[in-house]
Ligand code: BES
Ligand code: MN
């Protein structure tokens with residue numbers, strides 16, 4: 143879909159449809175009021191008759207309204223006037239995307255960015271409109287054979303701008319880049335484990351390197367990881383026929399500045415290993431590479447936007463399978479950092495591949511390192527699918543991520559990483575155990591990682607609850623690409 147800026151008034155706009163907001167209690171947005179006046183009170187009459195109550199996400203399509211140039215008007219409910227929330231707005235945008243796509247209009251002009259939404263700017267509303275529209279229109283088709291093309295899909299959406307057209311254009315572009323990154327993340331995540339293997343992810347990373355001159359991809363194979371002493375990472379892939387890969391995507395946008403390193407868990411299928419998971423819902427463990435997918439999506443977005451920053455994406459990728467050669471409970475492996483690890487549960491494999499990737503990250507002399515991982519089921523119990531779990535060894539970095547989450551409405555919630563929890567990882571036979579018992583599972587997982595991040599500023603994002611949905615709407619969400627891109631945007635702005 144393409145996005146444009148226009149200075150046509152809603153009355154004179156000549157797209158196939160003008161989209162305006164209405165609110166509860168029959169209140170009109172400024173553009174709805176203009177249409178109402180020009181159409182001789184037509185809009186108000188319809189509302190007073192009770193055809194649309196203004197609830198967030200309600201839509202009503204009007205045709206051939208007298209006095210209005212466009213052949214269609216789409217009225218969209220945005221909740222209570224001056225009290226529209228981010229969630230109301232997203233529901234409204236989702237409903238618009240679906241209504242327009244089914245309407246026969248192939249282009250439209252949205253006047254929704256004029257409404258007041260807490261402290262959000264018009265640019266924010268435009269950016270969010272693009273992200274939410276693209277999300278609503280995303281459809282997974284890669285492994286389906288009965289795909290019918292949409293009759294008359296929506297292909298162009300414009301936004302009204304007056305003297306702020308440059309700003310609005312930039313907001314639309316930013317939204318489009320984030321949405322493209324999210325869709326890349328969703329697509330990789332939704333692919334099944336027999337297609338999206340570590341080798342496949344490595345090929346996708348090479349493709350990003352070809353698509354953007356600013357991105358350089360390198361792939362390490364198992365022999366090279368062996369050389370580096372990545373005994374922990376390699377122990378996880380030993381039980382799999384698919385060779386592990388360590389993928390590095392280096393985005394250069396700011397000369398020799400120290401980079402932000404993003405480390406994404408790329409477990410392309412997590413059966414649990416010898417500590418086998420129950421079969422119920424095990425298919426969802428193809429999503430155990432959503433952390434890596436968010437790194438792909440973020441690199442794609444920032445390369446598209448040509449952001450002045452250096453970012454290195456590091457993706458340790460492997461399967462976790464039961465096998466005669468797989469890790470066994472009680473096995474002890476030696477990490478790249480030299481620490482020995484007693485594997486008490488082979489299903490706590492994410493931390494085993496991440497610890498070596500985190501040690502590897504040191505070579506980039508990072509300003510900060512952020513890992514993104516579907517690390518624990520416990521984070522879903524704690525925070526549900528609303529917030530990403532955040533833990534960090536530096537409060538300034540944690541605060542920046544919380545702020546970026548609020549800015550992008552892709553939010554995080556911080557959990558403690560106090561020393562008090564560290565003793566849960568004590569082992570009788572190795573330097574550290576890979577599980578910390580029943581209590582505080584998400585925190586002890588982060589504690590494990592913290593043992594490998596002592597030399598740099600680091601934060602951990604546990605996205606097990608936010609990266610995909612289960613149930614009827616099963617599928618990847620593309621989170622936390624918006625959060626990560628926002629963090630990088632803020633990071634650039636802070637430096638100025
Ligand atoms: N990939 C899982 C975490 C997970 C579970 C993500 C459910 C999404 C939904 C991870 O590798 C795992 O198995 N973690 C274990 C850790 C436990 C053995 C300490 C878990 O959360 O049960
Ligand atoms: Mn696991």
Ligand code: ZN
Pocket residue numbers: 409412430489491492516517
């Ligand atoms: Zn896992």
